[in-house]
Amino acid sequence: MGVVCLDAKSAYQEVETELRKHIAGNTDTIKMLFIGLVANGHILLEGVPGVAKTTMSKSLADTIQADFKRIQCMPDLVPEDIVGKAYYDENNNVAVSKGPIFTNILLMDELNRAPPRTMSAFLEALEERQVTLSGVNIELPKPFMAIATQNPLRIEGTEPLPKVLADRFIMRVEVDYPSMEEEENMLRIKEAETASETKKVLSTADIIELQKQSKSITLPKDVSAYITKIVDSTRKDMHVVMGASPRADISFLQCSKAKALIEGRVEVTKDDINFLAKPVLSHRIVVRSTGGIGVNGIIDGIIATINR
Numbered sequence: 099m100g101v102v103c104l105d106a107k108s109a110y111q112e113v114e115t116e117l118r119k120h121i122a123g124n125t126d127t128i129k130m131l132f133i134g135l136v137a138n139g140h141i142l143l144e145g146v147p148g149v150a151k152t153t154m155s156k157s158l159a160d161t162i163q164a165d166f167k168r169i170q171c172m173p174d175l176v177p178e179d180i181v182g183k184a185y186y187d188e189n190n191n192v193a194v195s196k197g198p199i200f201t202n203i204l205l206m207d208e209l210n211r212a213p214p215r216t217m218s219a220f221l222e223a224l225e226e227r228q229v230t231l232s233g234v235n236i237e238l239p240k241p242f243m244a245i246a247t248q249n250p251l252r253i254e255g256t257e258p259l260p261k262v263l264a265d266r267f268i269m270r271v272e273v274d275y276p277s278m279e280e281e282e283n284m285l286r287i288k289e290a291e292t293a294s295e296t297k298k299v300l301s302t303a304d305i306i307e308l309q310k311q312s313k314s315i316t317l318p319k320d321v322s323a324y325i326t327k328i329v330d331s332t333r334k335d336m337h338v339v340m341g342a343s344p345r346a347d348i349s350f351l352q353c354s355k356a357k358a359l360i361e362g363r364v365e366v367t368k369d370d371i372n373f374l375a376k377p378v379l380s381h382r383i384v385v386r387s388t389g390g391i392g393v394n395g396i397i398d399g400i401i402a403t404i405n406r
Contacts (some may be wrong), residue, residue, distance in 0.1 A: 104307050106136075107362035112299040116161045120296060121154055122287055123280030129357075130271045130377055131158055131245070136308045136356035139268025139349065140224055140244040142209075142259075142381060149273045150284075151247045155205045160296035162305055164202035165239070171212040177219035184232030194231050199223050202239055202302055209246040210259050217263050220244075224266040241305045261340070261384070268349045269374070270381035308359065315355040316365035324368050324404070325350045328375065331400045332383055337391050340384040349378045375401060 110132055117128055127143075131154060134141040143151045152168065159166035169180060182197030198204065199220075206212075206220065222228065224244055228235050246267065248259065264270070276284060325347055333341030353374050354366040380393045391399075 104304055104311070106308055106311055106359045109300055109304065109308065110360035113158070113161050116297050116299055117154070117157050120157045120287060121150055122284035123276045124150060124154060124273065127154060127271055127273055128158075129360075130269055131155070132360065133353050133356045133374075134268055135162075135241065135243050135305060136312050136360060137268055137349075137352035138241065138243075138309050139352060140246070140266060142264065142267040142270040143245060143247045143273055144249075144270060145247075145273030146249060146275075149275060151273055152205060152207060155203065155245045157296055159203040161298060162202075162300040162302060163298040164241070164302050164305075166203045166205070167198040167201040168205040168207060169198055170207045171209050171216075173211060173213055175212050175216050177216050180216065181219055181223070181229045182231060184234075192232060194234075194236070196236075197229075199229060200236075200238060202241055202243070204242070204244045206244060206246040208249060210248040214260070217260065221263055221266065224263075241302055241309065259381075261382070264381045265343060265345055267381060268353060269377035271377050272380075308356075312352070312355045312359045315358045315363075317351060317355065318365055321354075321366050321368055321371065322351075324371055325354075327404055328371065328379075328400060331404065332379060332396075335396055335400065337386050337396055338383055339386055342379050342382040346378055346382050350374060353378060372401060 110129075113132060114128060121128065131141055135158070143155075145151055156166055156168070169175070178197065180197050180199050182195045182200070184192055184194050187193040209217070209220075212220075222230065223238060227242055228237050230236075329342050329344075329346045329350075331341075332338055332346075335341070350371060354370040357370050357374065358364070358366050375397050376394055379397055383393050383396065385391070385393050385396060
């Protein structure tokens with residue numbers, strides 16, 4: 099740990115190998131989480147309860163020796179429960195009690211159960227990487243990544259996340275049910291889990307180093323043009339009410355560089371963009387309810403049209 103010149107591809111392979119001891123399937127999800135971490139972004143995980151969203155988040159934190167905290171969102175959750183509060187101590191001086199957001203990896207479980215006022219407080223941390231307590235700005239630790247989970251919309255009292263909040267997540271990753279083979283493998287993992295502890299293969303300093311390395315990855319001109327063409331097309335599709343904002347372009351940039359880095363390449367390709375299209379765009383597009391086509395179908399159609 100703490101290697102000055104870290105081999106990004108080997109580093110990711112070590113993390114993935116360790117996570118495989120605790121998680122069955124979810125190969126792309128694991129990769130997306132690590133890409134989000136290297137891209138210095140936040141991840142929105144969407145799926146029904148019980149598909150290992152929390153397990154993956156906690157296991158990732160364990161493999162990189164990161165501090166991890168989890169908040170279960172409920173309708174009565176208040177901002178102070180997340181960011182902390184300022185108070186007067188016994189000497190009548192202002193003191194600060196930091197909330198669980200002061201961590202390296204924060205899991206906001208079922209974010210779409212939280213009330214709007216609490217989501218607003220969370221928004222500052224996502225965007226500014228800081229918290230304001232009693233008028234004082236306090237920076238969050240580095241690295242910092244928020245992983246928010248949400249159930250499929252309007253199940254058991256949940257509501258869609260406001261777009262202004264959803265747009266702050268660099269990717270939205272769908273976590274589906276496992277295959278029968280993966281589910282059987284999960285049982286075997288659980289059976290042996292008492293004797294298997296998560297090995298810490300990287301440090302937070304290593305993650306910061308990988309974040310720096312990703313910035314040196316080249317984005318060819320034809321690929322940058324490809325990104326802007328895809329994003330622009332979301333705004334012109336007849337099935338779309340609201341297309342992706344320019345923040346989507348930036349997310350493509352950061353995530354594609356991180357993906358190329360951990361795959362041992364020095365430049366981004368169009369295949370990277372195709373792989374990332376749904377995670378980067380799906381939560382940023384508002385589809386017409388009468389369109390008869392889902393958001394993933396729209397994204398597939400846009401890419402197919404551009405590549406004709």
